[in-house]
Amino acid sequence: MKKILAPRYLMLIILGVSLCLPHSLYAFPNHHFTCPFKGIIMAVLGITDDQMASFDELKAETRAEIEPLTEEMRELDSQVSEILLAEEINTDEAKEKLVQIADLKCQISSIGANAGLEGVQILTPEQRFTILIFVEDFLEVLERIADFPRWDKIKEHFEEYIKPILAGKLSKRHGIDLTADQMDEFNELKAETRAEIKPLSEEMRELGRQIPEILLVEAINTVDAKEKLEQMVGLKCQISSIAANAKLKRAQILTPEQRQIIKEKIGEWRNHHPWSANLGF
Numbered sequence: 001m002k003k004i005l006a007p008r009y010l011m012l013i014i015l016g017v018s019l020c021l022p023h024s025l026y027a028f029p030n031h032h033f034t035c036p037f038k039g040i041i042m043a044v045l046g047i048t049d050d051q052m053a054s055f056d057e058l059k060a061e062t063r064a065e066i067e068p069l070t071e072e073m074r075e076l077d078s079q080v081s082e083i084l085l086a087e088e089i090n091t092d093e094a095k096e097k098l099v100q101i102a103d104l105k106c107q108i109s110s111i112g113a114n115a116g117l118e119g120v121q122i123l124t125p126e127q128r129f130t131i132l133i134f135v136e137d138f139l140e141v142l143e144r145i146a147d148f149p150r151w152d153k154i155k156e157h158f159e160e161y162i163k164p165i166l167a168g169k170l171s172k173r174h175g176i177d178l179t180a181d182q183m184d185e186f187n188e189l190k191a192e193t194r195a196e197i198k199p200l201s202e203e204m205r206e207l208g209r210q211i212p213e214i215l216l217v218e219a220i221n222t223v224d225a226k227e228k229l230e231q232m233v234g235l236k237c238q239i240s241s242i243a244a245n246a247k248l249k250r251a252q253i254l255t256p257e258q259r260q261i262i263k264e265k266i267g268e269w270r271n272h273h274p275w276s277a278n279l280g281f
Helices: 005-019 022-027 039-047 047-086 091-122 125-146 151-173 182-214 221-252 256-272
Strands: none
Touching: 005 039, 039 151, 039 221, 047 151, 091 182, 091 221, 125 182, 182 221
């Protein structure tokens, strides 16, 4: 359960409390967010009007960089869905598109990381220290939760009793009725993917533990900060690449008939939820 201390939580706290902008911006680029706790944050941290103006300017600049990338990624995602759910999958074309998507995700992550670094530099040392105290307290709470002695037992029960039921319902909901062999192949692929990602995630967590002390100190060493953030983005890129390969393999496990059923389901889903994802494809 130590995964609860993943770096994204650290970055979410730091950027969310101090900026209320970049992470939400590139996670949901088509939504024009306002910070719901803007007044509270300004009062607690003593954010000045000039600082808020600098944050708003940074937000606009970040959005301008990210929006064309997300539009390109959305178009590619739609193309990949068509390729992966075709009667005969064009593997080379699928790989090419998935690499392009992973590259765009890397670019967006890099832009977000740079925005975060610029954002914390808008804050005064005293304001950063206030956030650091909050982060340390929050992480202590998470540590206590993660140390709950029965997490392993809960996970074991989930894997044994709940997960098979959910998998079966998901299969039936999509109307594809996976065979036992297909379920085994999916489980094997999931285990292999997790094994590849695990060491990268652990390295990211270790970097994540270092980030508050780097970004929230009295005098930020921008060289060290950029190095750590670049390492973090690089690891995220590797994980995105692994996930992309797994996505192709998942589609290849399905029969052409099953892929056609999912394609029809996606069409129905998009008609009702045009903003949503492609149900995993």
